[in-house]
Amino acid sequence: MGAKVRIEHNSxxxxxxxxxxEMQAEVDTAxxxxxxxxxxxxxxxPAEHSQFTAAGFVASxxxxxxxxxxxxxxxxxxxxx
Numbered sequence: 896m897g898a899k900v901r902i903e904h905n906s907x908x909x910x911x912x913x914x915x916x917e918m919q920a921e922v923d924t925a926x927x928x929x930x931x932x933x934x935x936x937x938x939x940x941p942a943e944h945s946q947f948t949a950a951g952f953v954a955s956x957x958x959x960x961x962x963x964x965x966x967x968x969x970x971x972x973x974x975x976x
Contacts, residue, residue: 914945933963936956938956940954953974
């Protein structure tokens with residue numbers, strides 16, 4: 896029979912990984928790509944006060960971007976590539 900394996904969860908270790916500069920760089924890269932693919936009326940900004948993980952937001956900067964998302968789903972489509 897196989898050997899028993901014990902796995903311990905290390906919350907502090909996971910937090911260090913998910914809040915690391917390297918993880919934020921990956922999130923920023925993905926956010927910039929999604930905003931660029933969505934079009935000129937969208938922008939990416941990193942989350943400033945994320946407590947548990949690296950994060951960011953892609954949003955429309957004008958009414959036109961919001962309209963494009965509502966009618967053509969340009970941001971939704973960009974996020975699924």
